[in-house]
Amino acid sequence: MRAWAEIRSWFSWVQGPVSRSLSQRLLWLTILYVMMSALLVNIPSIVRHHRALLEQRLAAAQIAVLPLEETENNEVSPDLRKEVLANAGVEAVILRRTDTRRLFLADEEMPREVGRVYDLNKTDALTLIEDAVDAFIAPSGRTIRISGAPRLGGGLEIAAIMKDSAIREDLYAYAWGVLRLSIATSVITAALVYLSILFVFVRPIERLSRNMLDFRERPEDARRVMVPSGRLDEIGQAEATLSEMQQDLRAALHHQAHLAALGTSVAKINHDLRNILSSAQLASDRLATIEDPVVQKTVPRLMASLDRAIALTGETLKYARTDVAAPRRRILPLRPIVSEVFGTTARAGEGGAALENLVPFDLEIDADPELLFRILMNLTRNAVEAMASSPASRLTIRAHKADAIVMIDIEDNGPGIPKRALERLFQAFSGSARAGGTGLGLAIAKELAHAHGGDLKLVYTGSEGTLFRLEIPCREKGEA
Secondary structure: OHHHHHHHHHHHHHHHHHHHOHHHHHHHHHHHHHHHHHHHHHHHHHHHHHHHHHHHHHHHHHHHHHHHHHOHHHOOOHHHHHHHHHHHOOOEEEEEOOOOOEEEEEOOOOOOOOOEEEEOOOOOHHHHHHHHHHHHHOOOOOEEEEEEOOHHHOOOEEEEEEEOHHHHHHHHHHHHHHHHHHHHHHHHHHHHHHHHHHHHHHHHHHHHHHHHHHHHHOOOOHHHOOOOOOOOOHHHHHHHHHHHHHHHHHHHHHHHHHHHHHHHHHHHHHHHHHHHHHHHHHHHHHHHOOOOHHHHHHHHHHHHHHHHHHHHHHHHHHHHOOOOOOOOOEEEEOHHHHHHHHHHHHHOOOOOOEEEEOOOOOOEEEEOHHHHHHHHHHHHHHHHHHOOOOOOOEEEEEEEEEOOEEEEEEEEOOOOOOHHHHOOOOOOOOOOOOOOOOOHHHHHHHHHHHHOOOEEEEEEEEOOEEEEEEEEEOOOOOOO
16 A cells, blocks of 8 residues: 555656646656657667577587587587587477488487477568567566577487577566667656747747736736737747737737726716706706897707707717627517617607507517617617608618527618718717717617627618618527
């Protein structure tokens, strides 16, 4: 249990830095991959070394048995036999010179069982690998038999019997040397690769990461905007793109801060301003009772100016409050909401345009009813005001559903939107198509559409009329 705990603690020590740092993870992976590659490359070398060891022993055995040719009855003294066999590292040798002549040299204690036979006449790769693997995993001290063709045409066949201990030790020593060389090569290669990638890739990426974290803390600080290094590769492009995004974000935040300040300021002065405008309206009502022709001519312009001032204050306050909580969406029929918008427009006496509701009775929409009403009311009011001077003006609202998106078309036959207003059509305070307008209606409508995950688009405009399309997608299952 203690050993297992130590192993687990070692793996935790290794895994800790690997999981925390990209550069350290890269270093460990490089060492691992290079070592695996080195071992795979050196496996054939180990296999060839094992083959060479077997051939060397067989050659030594052939040299040991040749002196029998010069002896009487092919025999030597026991002491010489032991010395020759010991120098050759074998226990027995059989050399078949011809079909009828053999030379045999063996110790008195001849081994009876052979654990493995190595045939050097077989040279296919599978056999060589199998022989080398067997030499590694087999139990130590077994007896093996090596057979093959004699060197220099010295006969038909030679076989040697021996213990495999010496060959195993030599093979283990060679494999250990290969492993140490692989480890050294892996560490050196990994260090070089690590240092190269560290300075070429990892450090620049860390610089990008640190800059993003710093910028997130204080995006209003211009000193925290990314300064591109001028590199021409992908990292240089990422630095330049990040710098542009941060500058755009700072500009957007600056703009939002100005709008928030505007909303706060307008909210604070709203009460006093309305009191002032109310007093002015009372004064204008009294002026209207004066029969002086000059006064009667001036009062309508004065009342119209007051009405525009009150409308501007109200619309500005509405725009300042558009950053509200997420829409409270639910499934509801669309046609009644359009009818309510048309009824509100008619009761307010806004223009004399004919209002036509062509929304299907069974069409349902997934939306916040209050926000949807505001969107359609802004679009309807804009269209009716734009057609105020057009004869036989008509506003039509149609709707259909396609691919889980409800598309609402608001179409009129008015004079169209002037070209000067098209460029900034949906921008607050700059996209108005009529004199005296604030441009807040379309800006508010588009923001409320975005809050639903949808959009508000201008499909076309011209002398024949204008068509806006409101797209509200249905929520997916499980989506709040």
